[in-house]
Amino acid sequence: EAQVTQNPRYLITVTGKKLTVTCSQNMNHEYMSWYRQDPGLGLRQIYYSMNVEVTDKGDVPEGYKVSRKEKRNFPLILESPSPNQTSLYFCASSFGPDSSYEQYFGPGTRLTVT
Amino acid sequence: GQNIDQPTEMTATEGAIVQINCTYQTSGFNGLFWYQQHAGEAPTFLSYNVLDGLEEKGRFSSFLSRSKGYSYLLLKELQMKDSASYLCAVKDSNYQLIWGAGTKLIIKP
Numbered sequence: 001e002a003q004v005t006q007n008p009r010y011l012i013t014v015t016g017k018k019l020t021v022t023c024s025q026n027m028n029h030e031y032m033s034w035y036r037q038d039p040g041l042g043l044r045q046i047y048y049s050m051n052v053e054v055t056d057k058g059d060v061p062e063g064y065k066v067s068r069k070e071k072r073n074f075p076l077i078l079e080s081p082s083p084n085q086t087s088l089y090f091c092a093s094s095f096g097p098d099s100s101y102e103q104y105f106g107p108g109t110r111l112t113v114t
Numbered sequence: 115g116q117n118i119d120q121p122t123e124m125t126a127t128e129g130a131i132v133q134i135n136c137t138y139q140t141s142g143f144n145g146l147f148w149y150q151q152h153a154g155e156a157p158t159f160l161s162y163n164v165l166d167g168l169e170e171k172g173r174f175s176s177f178l179s180r181s182k183g184y185s186y187l188l189l190k191e192l193q194m195k196d197s198a199s200y201l202c203a204v205k206d207s208n209y210q211l212i213w214g215a216g217t218k219l220i221i222k223p
Contacts, residue, residue: 040122040215041215042118042201042213042214042215042216043157043201043203043213044213045210045211048210058210090156090157097205097209097210098209100145100162100164102147102159102162103157103159103211104159105156105157105158106156107155107156108154108155108156
């Protein structure tokens, strides 16, 4: 089944404790992206990747890191999480950034930082 | 700056028709997407428009006017399962998606 998977789905952590949210897709997509979604603000892009070893900042990259060592995986790293990073996070992928390709979303990771 | 505007919330009755509007101001235009998102779930793709006009897909249709920076999503024969948020997104000149905050649609019996 074609899908984007994320783990964990739910995470409660404390300020400053490094964490990684994994994202994997099995559709051979070149383009992958991380979003956070907060009430009233819609989806905001954190980082995106056009292909292996190519990553770029989105609209809200501060406090986050990513890597793209393999085509299928695009982990999101929070080196020192803070309470303002409490949010719902989505990973997404598509064949490319070109016009007509829709994005496929993972199920989401609900992160709470206390 | 780049901006996508949609109503925050709309209410409609089961079996009726509802139109959700989206206006945009972006740096360039490379297509407009509509996604559906049920509460707590991932967005799922509904439609894509790049040329002016109406695209019909079953009970759902999407319209685009590039000159007016305007789109709408039309949902016919509303069902309770259509209760969800509807997200409008535009690809700008750099092929980056700019997202609206979404319209929460409430369906009443």
